Amino acid sequence: MCGIIAYIGNKPAHDILITGLHRLEYRGYDSAGLTVMDDKKIQTLRSVGKVANLRNKVEGEWKDNSKASLGIAHTRWATHGLPTEENAHPHTDMKGKISIVHNGIIENYKQLKSKLEAKGYKFHSETDSEVLCNLISEFYQGDIEEAVVQALKHVEGTYGLALVCSDEPDRLIAARKGSPIIIGIGNGETLVASDVSALVQYTKQVIYLDDNDIVCINREGITDIFDMTKTPVSRDVQEVDWDLGAAEKGGYDHYMLKEIFEQPEAITNTFRGRLNYEEGTAILSGLNLTPKEMVDINRVLVFACGTSLHAAMLGQYFFEDFAQLPSNVNHAAEFRYRNPIVERNTMAIAISQSGETADTLAAVREAQRKGANVFGVCNVVGSTIARETDRGVYLHAGPEISVASTKAFTTQVMVLLQMALKFGRCHRLSRSEGVKLCREIESTPELIREVLKEAENIKKIALKYKGFDNTFYIGRGYMYPVALEGALKLKEISYIHAEGYHAAELKHGPIALLEENVPVLALANDIDGKDKIIGNVEECKARKSPVILTATKGDDEMKSYSDDIIWIPKASAPVAAILTTVALQLYSYYIAVARECNVDQPRNLAKSVTVE
Numbered sequence: 001m002c003g004i005i006a007y008i009g010n011k012p013a014h015d016i017l018i019t020g021l022h023r024l025e026y027r028g029y030d031s032a033g034l035t036v037m038d039d040k041k042i043q044t045l046r047s048v049g050k051v052a053n054l055r056n057k058v059e060g061e062w063k064d065n066s067k068a069s070l071g072i073a074h075t076r077w078a079t080h081g082l083p084t085e086e087n088a089h090p091h092t093d094m095k096g097k098i099s100i101v102h103n104g105i106i107e108n109y110k111q112l113k114s115k116l117e118a119k120g121y122k123f124h125s126e127t128d129s130e131v132l133c134n135l136i137s138e139f140y141q142g143d144i145e146e147a148v149v150q151a152l153k154h155v156e157g158t159y160g161l162a163l164v165c166s167d168e169p170d171r172l173i174a175a176r177k178g179s180p181i182i183i184g185i186g187n188g189e190t191l192v193a194s195d196v197s198a199l200v201q202y203t204k205q206v207i208y209l210d211d212n213d214i215v216c217i218n219r220e221g222i223t224d225i226f227d228m229t230k231t232p233v234s235r236d237v238q239e240v241d242w243d244l245g246a247a248e249k250g251g252y253d254h255y256m257l258k259e260i261f262e263q264p265e266a267i268t269n270t271f272r273g274r275l276n277y278e279e280g281t282a283i284l285s286g287l288n289l290t291p292k293e294m295v296d297i298n299r300v301l302v303f304a305c306g307t308s309l310h311a312a313m314l315g316q317y318f319f320e321d322f323a324q325l326p327s328n329v330n331h332a333a334e335f336r337y338r339n340p341i342v343e344r345n346t347m348a349i350a351i352s353q354s355g356e357t358a359d360t361l362a363a364v365r366e367a368q369r370k371g372a373n374v375f376g377v378c379n380v381v382g383s384t385i386a387r388e389t390d391r392g393v394y395l396h397a398g399p400e401i402s403v404a405s406t407k408a409f410t411t412q413v414m415v416l417l418q419m420a421l422k423f424g425r426c427h428r429l430s431r432s433e434g435v436k437l438c439r440e441i442e443s444t445p446e447l448i449r450e451v452l453k454e455a456e457n458i459k460k461i462a463l464k465y466k467g468f469d470n471t472f473y474i475g476r477g478y479m480y481p482v483a484l485e486g487a488l489k490l491k492e493i494s495y496i497h498a499e500g501y502h503a504a505e506l507k508h509g510p511i512a513l514l515e516e517n518v519p520v521l522a523l524a525n526d527i528d529g530k531d532k533i534i535g536n537v538e539e540c541k542a543r544k545s546p547v548i549l550t551a552t553k554g555d556d557e558m559k560s561y562s563d564d565i566i567w568i569p570k571a572s573a574p575v576a577a578i579l580t581t582v583a584l585q586l587y588s589y590y591i592a593v594a595r596e597c598n599v600d601q602p603r604n605l606a607k608s609v610t611v612e
């Protein structure tokens with residue numbers, strides 16, 4: 001999704017902006033651009049495609065001579081209009097004085113555009129952002145901060161924005177509503193970004209703007225932060241706990257592979273200091289609930305999107321199995337459109353790696369409107385969902401850069417398991433059962449390492465199946481969400497059509513598609529449901545589908561049911577679900593690499609989806 005970086009200080013801005021844009025590449029984009037303020041003159045360069053194209057253009061046209069030390073830059077992921085140079089940001093107003101970069105969507109841009117056209121404004125792009133830029137220009141009477149406030153009062157929709165004005169060449173303005181903006185405070189320099197990853201190289205001191213905040217910055221630093229009524233607001237400076245190394249590939253060919261291999265450590269971070277072996281429970285102080293409050297909760301509503309939704313489905317099993325709590329999983333996008341019933345004593349949980357997913361955020365707000373206590377399970381600290389939810393638990397998985405989610409999924413599952421354990425101990429789960437679950441959680445990182453040792457075997461199998469255009473993933477019980485997640489991973493990074501199905505559902509329709517060119521990946525680990533899935537595998541074989549199984553190490557009889565086997569260490573059902581997911585991540589990864597796909601930035605995808 002779109003990314004913003006802006007700089008004001010005493011160094012050449014274009015260098016810092018281009019580096020910042022590279023850091024934002026992982027979010028997914030289709031064009032990029034930058035503006036620098038050169039001696040009261042706005043200079044803009046934009047290009048379609050990768051940031052490298054923009055860098056070449058900058059080097060070619062400015063020949064490294066630009067000393068301008070104020071600028072704004074953007075990576076765009078097309079929403080209004082095609083990915084063309086005209087539609088790329090920054091946009092400049094008709095008078096050529098104001099240049100803006102904008103994330104989000106101006107919902108009433110058509111009405112605003114017509115009004116501006118009636119006043120003689122001409123537009124060069126199809127974007128809502130150019131409309132916003134001209135709207136600010138319309139209100140400009142020598143004070144850019146005032147013009148921004150007046151313009152934003154007429155705007156419906158969301159924005160994270162940064163802008164400069166050639167009449168005030170020492171000022172940078174940024175504002176936020178519904179799309180993140182973070183200010184990085186450096187030594188004699190200040191940065192603005194939509195994402196912390198673009199800032200960490202320059203500073204660890206950051207301020208997260210809240211919705212409706214507007215910030216004014218000059219060469220000395222921040223001069224004001226105020227809201228839409230121009231009332232000053234104060235925002236704390238926070239210390240970012242990532243370093244640059246954590247946001248780089250660390251010797252792996254792709255971020256995705258690095259993140260797959262980081263899972264033992266990431267999972268350890270989710271439970272470090274959070275398990276009480278003595279009492280057989282989880283601590284999770286972020287939930288901030290007394291045992292009495294926990295006993296009063298009698299229903300769990302979970303909402304999320306994509307991979308996080310699959311984690312939510314596993315969470316539903318955990319809450320039912322360990323805490324005897326009725327649970328519902330909801331597509332976040334659908335939640336507010338179907339007038340959901342939120343009863344008293346319902347706990348709602350929003351799951352989101354980025355904490356910025358628009359559909360999930362909308363569901364959070366809908367649940368809050370209906371009086372629910374909403375808990376956030378997020379990875380990105382300070383993200384909008386993390387801040388807007390009443391309480392929550394962070395994943396501590398570290399930055400996930402690859403667009404395809406891997407370690408966020410397994411850590412989400414781990415956090416949900418700990419939540420179920422904690423609630424379970426207030427309900428019917430005994431101390432000894434709780435201790436057993438703590439031990440299982442603790443054993444997971446080592447078991448993941450065993451799965452990772454299978455990488456070469458998984459790669460061999462992946463290479464055998466890389467040429468098939470369709471694949472079915474089937475599972476039952478805990479392995480059903482894992483089948484969905486395995487199929488999602490394969491389709492998003494290798495562009496192979498893959499369907500995740502409940503194994504029993506196959507015979508209700510999709511079995512018609514099975515034939516020798518349609519492999520089936522059946523999750524037949526030795527846990528509840530295995531006997532039944534063997535029957536389903538036989539049905540697939542009878543239709544000549546090649547069968548790949550995941551099976552439990554030592555369960556040698558499974559060889560007779562399969563063409564190929566991915567062995568998974570023996571583990572309890574919740575842990576087996578995590579281990580099997582890791583194996584399927586590797587399977588998709590190796591197929592995508594073999595098919596020469598852009599693994600970390602698959603086509604059409606964005607890391608955080610901030611549009612509904």
Ligand code: F6R
Nearest residue numbers: 306307308352353354357404405
């Ligand atoms: C798939 C993937 C997406 C995200 C989804 C939700 O690999 O990454 O399906 O899981 O867009 O994102 P978050 O978790 O950031 O809300």
